[in-house]
Amino acid sequence: MSDKKPWAGRFNEPTYAFVEAFTASVDFDQRLAAYDIAGSMAHASMLTKQGILSDDERDAIHAGLEKIQQRIAAGDFPWSVSLEDVHMNIEAVLTEDIGIAGKKLHTGRSRNDQVATDVRLWLRDEIATIQAELRRFQHALLDLAEREADTILPGFTHLQTAQPVTFGHHMMAWFEMLDRDYGRFEDCAARMNVMPLGAAALAGTTYPIDRHHTAELLGFDRPAENSLDAVSDRDFAIEFCAAASILMMHLSRMSEELIIWSSAQFHFVTLSYAFCTGSSIMPQKKNPDVPELVRGKSGRIFGHLMALLTLMKGQPLAYNKDNQEDKEPLFDTVDNVKGSLKVFADMVPAITCNKDKMRAATLQGFATATDLADYLVRKGVPFRDAHEIVGKSVALGVETNRDLAEMSLDELKQFSSMIEQDVFEVLTLEGSVAARDHIGGTAPSQVRAAIKRARERLG
Numbered sequence: 001m002s003d004k005k006p007w008a009g010r011f012n013e014p015t016y017a018f019v020e021a022f023t024a025s026v027d028f029d030q031r032l033a034a035y036d037i038a039g040s041m042a043h044a045s046m047l048t049k050q051g052i053l054s055d056d057e058r059d060a061i062h063a064g065l066e067k068i069q070q071r072i073a074a075g076d077f078p079w080s081v082s083l084e085d086v087h088m089n090i091e092a093v094l095t096e097d098i099g100i101a102g103k104k105l106h107t108g109r110s111r112n113d114q115v116a117t118d119v120r121l122w123l124r125d126e127i128a129t130i131q132a133e134l135r136r137f138q139h140a141l142l143d144l145a146e147r148e149a150d151t152i153l154p155g156f157t158h159l160q161t162a163q164p165v166t167f168g169h170h171m172m173a174w175f176e177m178l179d180r181d182y183g184r185f186e187d188c189a190a191r192m193n194v195m196p197l198g199a200a201a202l203a204g205t206t207y208p209i210d211r212h213h214t215a216e217l218l219g220f221d222r223p224a225e226n227s228l229d230a231v232s233d234r235d236f237a238i239e240f241c242a243a244a245s246i247l248m249m250h251l252s253r254m255s256e257e258l259i260i261w262s263s264a265q266f267h268f269v270t271l272s273y274a275f276c277t278g279s280s281i282m283p284q285k286k287n288p289d290v291p292e293l294v295r296g297k298s299g300r301i302f303g304h305l306m307a308l309l310t311l312m313k314g315q316p317l318a319y320n321k322d323n324q325e326d327k328e329p330l331f332d333t334v335d336n337v338k339g340s341l342k343v344f345a346d347m348v349p350a351i352t353c354n355k356d357k358m359r360a361a362t363l364q365g366f367a368t369a370t371d372l373a374d375y376l377v378r379k380g381v382p383f384r385d386a387h388e389i390v391g392k393s394v395a396l397g398v399e400t401n402r403d404l405a406e407m408s409l410d411e412l413k414q415f416s417s418m419i420e421q422d423v424f425e426v427l428t429l430e431g432s433v434a435a436r437d438h439i440g441g442t443a444p445s446q447v448r449a450a451i452k453r454a455r456e457r458l459g
Ligand code: ARG
Pocket: 025, 029, 085, 111, 112, 115, 319, 321, 323, 324, 325
């Protein structure tokens, strides 16, 4: 096949070999091939409908592109760096295969609107895959939350024992984080779904094209309004990386909790052996590598967001070669987000709760102190005074190394005469969680109701 560059007409010297390799993107943008072909097929159909190509030419282009698609899928396509990118590689092979009709495909089009279209088509599919993985992960969390709706562990603020919560409630907090992520990807996909084709290089084209028709064939909501914007806009890529960064920040926080919880000191949860690795020197080790790696990967995803913002900030309209640099960060973001979601969705069902350890930990650290204060308030003590009374009781507990529930009624009474025998009901862990019985609260009944609503929402 000829490696003659389609743009070489005015050039009187061959490209310096290093520049050829340096400016080429085919090594990575061949990932877009299927979308490039879909875009070309729709473009050829539109040109034919408008009388710019003949039916025969269109049929030859379609058949030729289909054959190319098969060759690419079979790993039998002669990718060439001297043809720079995925677009010129495919066009060159098409022209070699079908002759003149292949040379006509680029009528009324430029690589500038072509690449902007390809990336949108590709990312639209990837977002759908990511959303499906997110939903799978959310369903896994709902199942785990249901299984552990009554399991009690210490809730923390400042990583200090705060109040008892249910494990199901904690899993539902993760669920909500992911639900917002899902919505962000949804918004991104909706805003992205406009078609650049027809913008050509930057100003539009002199041929009587029908952009609405091409948009419809490719499943876009509409053609982009402004040709300059259409070829130079990469907001959708930035928006996607921003949504991905927030998601990875969430996964990183979840990872951090799993790492702490699975340590010997906490031992709240056990991760399946299938998701841990050992140490080459310390025989006792079972390391939570999967959450650690996901926590680590969040860094590179934030980096990609920063890379794209920086890529765009200095660019005048319209297309600049800088834009070729959008692909690798975007591809890496997609790969790592999909991988991280998959591994979490697979790992979560295999988490087991060590209820005794959680319970024992909740019984330390005065987790029911607020319940005692609330009890006094119900007996007419102003909240600030109740806070003071409980603070003094806690001080006695610290001094004598006992929890509030382990003190006698007489001991507690020395801090307030309002305290009666019924205080011990509110000092139990079950009483404490059950009392937070309103929408959004940690009571097991509320967790079950939240799971039910979530299942209805997800359908
Ligand atoms: N490989 C290029 C990119 O990814 C395609 C568009 C090139 N256009 C151009 N006029 N050089 O952005």
